[in-house]
Amino acid sequence: MPKQLLMDHDGGIDDLLSLLLVLTMPDIQLTGVSVTPADCYLEPALESxxxxxxxxxxxxxPLGRGDYNGINAFPSEWRARPEIINALPLLINLPQSPDPYSYTSAPDLIINQLSSATDKVTILLTGPCSNLVLALEKEPELKEKIEEIVWMAGALRVGGNVQTFQHDGSAEWNVFWDPISAQKLVSYELPLLMIPLDVTNHVPVTKKFLSALATQIDYKLSNLTGQLWALTLDTIPSYHYTYFMWDILATSYLAIPEQFTIETVKVKVSTRPPNAGQTYLDETGYVVRIATDVNVSYFYEYLLAQFKR
Incomplete structure (x- = not known):
């Protein structure tokens, strides 16, 4: 039986690439996609x-719209990328998408899909966890329907990637956007696997990888994903900032879990400055699993193979 999967993403290029990757997985049945307006403006991200x-x-x-706005907004120049994506040659002439205001709210979509699921459901989060937490606060008994949560989030033994006012740089953005929901999710002690910067730092978007992908340009998905990744070379307007395969790595865990090194730890989340959103190891914290390493060459080869399908 295919694994039933709910996905919540926040509309960035990496998130949309992750959605494409999920759709290439034969053993995954995608039962719903909700969008959090974090690393995106909601309407173009729903269209994408x-x-x-x-x-x-x-x-x-089914798609769900997240109407909750987090505590710490992503930079506006990052959030505008879906507008560019919708104009790419393979996408611009597709039939009109529905009115973005007609979609079910994201927490209600999660509640509906969990309630109606015949088996336990895996949840993939490639953005903040707010929609899932809102759903579980409304219907806490649905925790029993969750097989596993795979969340691209956190930085445990490495520095964070938040560089902003009143912050010490210790947090990762998906947690920083809504640290209160992050602390709640961790406190539930559900079967939660975090894919933190500790492991995503191993998989940058390199020109070597893009060059290999370009040799497959006759394949529709290789063509499209090559264009999407090329847009990341200037996505973050800072010369010292590298774009990593954050969400894509988390998504690949669904298909190649044996290529990851996993550790069980106890974690807490700080909810206020100067380290709001920091995920830190603490013996008095909550039990979660974290990925600490991955077979990097296997991962890159897996992506090339999937987008050649």
Whole structure:
């Protein structure tokens, strides 16, 4: 039986690439996609998500709109990327997507899909966890329907990637956007696997990888993903900042878990400055699993193979 999967993403290029990757996985049944307005403006991100579902003949997968806005906003120049994505040649002429205001709210979509699931459901979070926490606060009994949560989040033994006022640089953005929800999710002690910067720092978007992907340009998905990754070379407007395969690595865990090194630890989340959103090891904290390493060459080869399908 295929694994039932709910995905919540926040509309960045890496998130949309992750949605495409999920749709190439034969052992995954995607039962819903919700969008958090964190690393995106919501309306174009919903349009991008629908276009990618269309491209993969999966437009029947329901979409949910997240109306909750987090505590610490992403920079506006990062959030605008879905507007560019919707204009790419493979996507711009696809049929019109639905009115973005017609979608079910994201927490209600999560509640509906968990409630109606016949088996336990895996949840993939490639953005903040707010929609899931809102759903579980409303219907806490649905925790029993969750098989596993895979969340790209945190920085445990490495520095964070938040560089902003009144912050010490210790946090990762998906946690920093809404640290209160992050602390709640960790405190539930659900089967939560975090894919933190500790392991995503091993997988930058390199020109070597993009060059290999470009040799597959005759394959539709290689063509599109090559264009998407090329947009990341200037996504973060700072010469010292590297774009990593944050969400894609977390997503790949669904298909190649044996290529990851996993550790069980106790964690807490700081909810206020100067380290709001910091995920830190603490013996009085909550039990979670974290990825600490990955077979890097296998991971890159896996991506090339999937996007050649």
């Amino acid at each position: 998500s629908y276009k990618l579902l269309q491209l993969m003949d999966q437009e029947s997968v």
